[in-house]
Amino acid sequence: MTATPTGRVARACAALLAGCLLVTLSPSAAAAAPEYTTAEAGNPFVDGWYADPDTVVYGDRYWVFPTTSKGYHEQTYLDAFSSTDLVNWTKHPNVLRTADISWARYALWAPAPIQRNGRYYLYFAANDIQNDSQLGGIGVAVADRPEGPYRDALGRPLVSQFHNGAQPIDQDVFIDDDGQAYLYYGGWHHANVVRLNPDMTSLGTFPDGTTYKEITPENYTEGSFMFERNGTYYLMWSEGAWTGPDYSVSYAMADSPTGPFRKIDKVLAQDPAVARGSGHHSVVNVPGTDTWYIVYHRRPLSETDGNHRQLAYDRLYFNADGTIRPVRMQVKDNFADGNALGWRTYGGSWSVRDGRYRVEQSQGGKALLDTDFADFTYDADVTPHGSGGDAGLAFRVTRPGVGWDSYSGYYAGIGPNGRVVLGRANDDWTQLGTAQTSVAPGSTHRLRVTAVGASIRVYVDDMATPKISVTDGTYRSGANGVRVFDTSASFDNVAISPAQ
Known part of the structure; x- marks a missing residue:
């Protein structure tokens, strides 16, 4: 060519x-x-x-x-x-x-x-x-x-x-x-x-x-x-x-x-x-x-x-x-082409509109890329649209299925009230950490997850200081994606790269 x-x-x-x-x-x-x-x-x-x-x-x-x-x-x-x-x-x-x-x-x-x-x-x-x-x-x-x-x-x-x-x-x-x-x-x-x-x-x-x-x-x-x-x-x-x-x-x-x-x-x-x-x-x-x-x-x-x-x-x-x-x-998607090619969904109603990947109200809908990252930096813009629940990033995911905790892996999300959460799923939920940040109604947040070995850090808007830092080595690699819990949301500017 x-x-x-x-x-x-x-x-x-x-x-x-x-x-x-x-x-x-x-x-x-x-x-x-x-x-x-x-x-x-x-x-x-x-x-x-x-x-x-x-x-x-x-x-x-x-x-x-x-x-x-x-x-x-x-x-x-x-x-x-x-x-x-x-x-x-x-x-x-x-x-x-x-x-x-x-x-x-x-x-x-x-x-x-x-x-x-x-x-x-x-x-x-x-x-x-x-x-x-x-x-x-x-x-x-x-x-x-x-x-x-x-x-x-x-x-x-x-x-x-x-x-x-x-x-x-x-x-x-x-x-x-x-x-x-x-x-x-x-x-x-x-x-x-x-x-x-x-x-x-x-x-x-x-x-x-x-x-x-x-x-x-x-x-x-x-x-x-x-x-x-x-x-x-x-x-x-x-x-x-x-x-x-x-x-x-x-x-x-x-x-x-x-x-x-x-x-x-x-x-x-x-x-x-x-x-x-x-x-x-x-x-x-x-x-x-x-x-x-x-x-x-x-x-x-x-x-x-x-x-x-x-x-x-x-x-x-x-x-x-x-x-x-x-x-x-490189793994990026800003959805500017109006589609979500390469993404697979598990629960929820997903679509691309106005350059964003959207999911309607869902108790646990997931959309995953066919990746298998171990150590990485994962960024995305996340906008929760509901009055409750949260939306965010799933990572190191295996065994995905339909259902709010039907997978093995991790999830970091933010709610419309500014509550930040990190947890581990394995057909049930184990909370690993929470934090609070200031939000405006309907605001978009830049979420970042860095995972190196058992060290997991979650950043929200401020990419210099993590909101949550934990050590958990249960899952070491798997797919990356986005997820909602009991809300609707939109996602944009997804980028995943190996940890430096």
Whole structure:
């Protein structure tokens, strides 16, 4: 996934003589350039099971084209998503279907978008061929609009056989400053790069007369991705098994789009507190800035089905020497996108309205994220709306169920009268501490819980002095969430991070 001005789209646009359309942003769009630390409205950022996201910027919109993460023979179509702000996303269903590709049957994988010659191209893999006698490989589709519909441009695969041991899957397309287009691809632990001719639908040759150049870096499995920044070419790829927790992303740097590429480091890996199987990614640059994001798929901690993958993005940072800092999966949700994707509810009636997560009057409704933090700092804005009861943060939760104490874990809350409470639940309630703070009717409070080992501290509004400090080591890790007791409430600006 790349974007203007230093990603593959802008580099293509530098080659106007090669027929690329110039990508520009309006002044208002440029002024509103996204500057986030992560998907602050919550990961996953779109609904559904998806994987292998590639992204491009067309005009003032970010586009994400993922694989549909379903059973092998159900992967017969591709959806796309677009956004002007990386917060609110519009779904564009069925931008490409196997029904529109004469040679494709299933396993429609890893779409790679790009614009050139006034048209929109979408490269894809189909049929997951296992040898050269099978029909399939990498194809190319074309459309007049970013959302399609896309139609097969050739009536046959563009790359239909194994070369240098590389399975023809997981393609990425990149256009250099001189207008030369490249296709990077490969599975089965081998990676190739080929030149694309200006028509974008046929292969060229390198100066030595070869068509397929092997560029396999150390520990390469699949998922090639190329971008350029400040004159340096970055080849990235996925390592490990896509169904396993070891799935991850590594990278190499070079002075040429064809390498040589030597592995530098791993930049994205599973976080046992947040998600597993993070990989097959892309990278986007916010136009006119040096702000970058990595967009990838990952598997929720509680999911065991290999196809249950979701789309997420986090900030990508560079060191002064151009190397990439390891990515930390952050957990935030300000509900600005109008949904509560990733939250699971247990009792109560929950909804997102006016940028807040709300629950109607409930004796013990809970909403949890699929996390498993041990030591952490957990912040959220809490507004109790009832005349009694309390609302607040649940943490280190296991065995959640419907019912006011139907879980194991802790809860810290505040009532409309300013009473602060901390307790432990295990199908019953053990109070661990109380305090009092001044409140105004209907006021919002910033609650913070820090938990390090058996030390638990609860802060309300004043983040320097805890209202409650206890030592209790009954529960050492579990999910984070929000909860009410005998009231209604709203929540906002949730943020959870490992203890420093």
